[in-house]
Amino acid sequence: MSLSLYLQDLVRGxxxxxTKKELEKSDFWxxxxxxxxxxxKLQKLVSFSYQHVxxxxxxxxxxxxxxxxxxxLADIQKIPISTKEMIRQGKDNLIADNVNINSYKIKRAVTGGTTGIPFAFYKDTQTRDFSWGAYYRWxxxxxxxNRDSKAVLWSSGAVIEHTWWQKCKSYVLDRMSKSLHINAYGLNKESLPDVAKQLIKHKPALIHGYLSAVLQVAKYFKEHNLTLPSLKAISSTTETLLPMYRQYIEETFNVKMFDQYGGGECNSMAFECDAHIGLHVTEEHCLLEIVDESDSYCYGKPGRVILTDLDNYAFPFIRYENGDSAIMSQKQCDCGRHSKLLESISGRTADVIYIKDDVPVTAAFFVSMFIELHSDWFEHFTRFQVYQKKKGELVFRLxxxxxxxEYPESGRIELLKNLQKLANKVELEILDNLPYDKSGKFRYVISDVKE
Ligand SMILES: [Zn+2]
Structure with missing residues (x-):
């Protein structure tokens, strides 16, 4: 085990x-x-939650x-499913009564996914240990x-200026993990030559990031006949890894891609192994159920994701419907692991919106912007929608x-200010009800832009 992980434990507390050592032992259970x-773990969490939540x-x-x-385990189905809206409304009653949320051990986090406006909740050390432990096992x-160089194409700090303390912490963590952070949303024809130079100089063994960002970098490398001989793997998250994108990126860099499934509520939910036939659920950490319209378990076809985080005792998520949909496989993986396999996660597919300079983003981008704003102001709203008629122009609805x-005006001004940085023209509409499309379906992203 490298020194960098010990140091990370010190910095992160x-x-x-x-935990990673424990997870190595259970990998082939x-x-x-x-x-x-x-x-x-489930029985312990349920007893605790009944007593303290x-x-x-x-x-x-x-x-x-x-x-x-x-x-x-089947008895979990006796517990009613909680939707995002139920948790949002009941969130003050979801904090365990014996937990001090001001303790350094408790971290404020924000819900993720590509659906709905995020809200704040809390994570204890145990759930963070398992998330990071599973991530490094992957x-x-x-x-x-651990000693390999990594490049991360991510949004953090891209929209909202970080405080000096956040910058310091990121700097130390980046140095320790040999990570080069590149702003995933600042990629355009002006910045890509410099990004390519930085990558070639950094010699990463791993590139990790949003699919749309990895794709842009791959396109630049292919068009300019550039290579990264140090590269061993590419991992992507948040957006659905469609087969054609996977093929394009793998051929460009001549390495395999590995998909990951996580979310704000519970990180490290599933990871792709080197057999590449699906994503193994991190069952030591979370219990994922995929259910159909009648809430029965379904396999081989898309169903709703119902999540139980087995480790978070500060703000427990038990049978929480996170808004994603996924396909549970009944196959046994060739790698020899016995953990359940997800064939695909379809909830992350979204229409693309073009912000300034033709940069493509999905709904996940706006969710990460809300998270960066860390604003309680968003609690005045339930959903958002982005509509685009022309590239670089946005209609943003809440x-x-x-x-x-009434909602405080200051929050509206701050959001508008940040949106104006992203687009050439922005309209912010605050409505009682958001419009549905012709088929009666609600969509987070609507684009009339023809490719
Ligand atoms: Zn496998």
């Missing part, structure tokens, strides 16, 4: 090294071992369910060592959570 481990006590009492009724799967309640 985590126990990633210890049998199905029975995984089930037994999950059941124990008012939201779950009320939910359980409403149907006469007691923690002792969870005797086997590096082993890809053949990436739906009020409460029609009769």
């Amino acid at each position: 985590t126990r990633i090294v210890k 049998s199905r029975e071992q995984l089930d037994e481990y999950q059941l124990k 008012p939201y779950y006590r009320k939910l359980f009492d409403s149907i006469g369910l007691k923690p002792d009724d969870i005797r086997e 590096h082993d799967w890809m053949g990436i060592k 739906e009020k959570a409460n029609k009769d309640k």
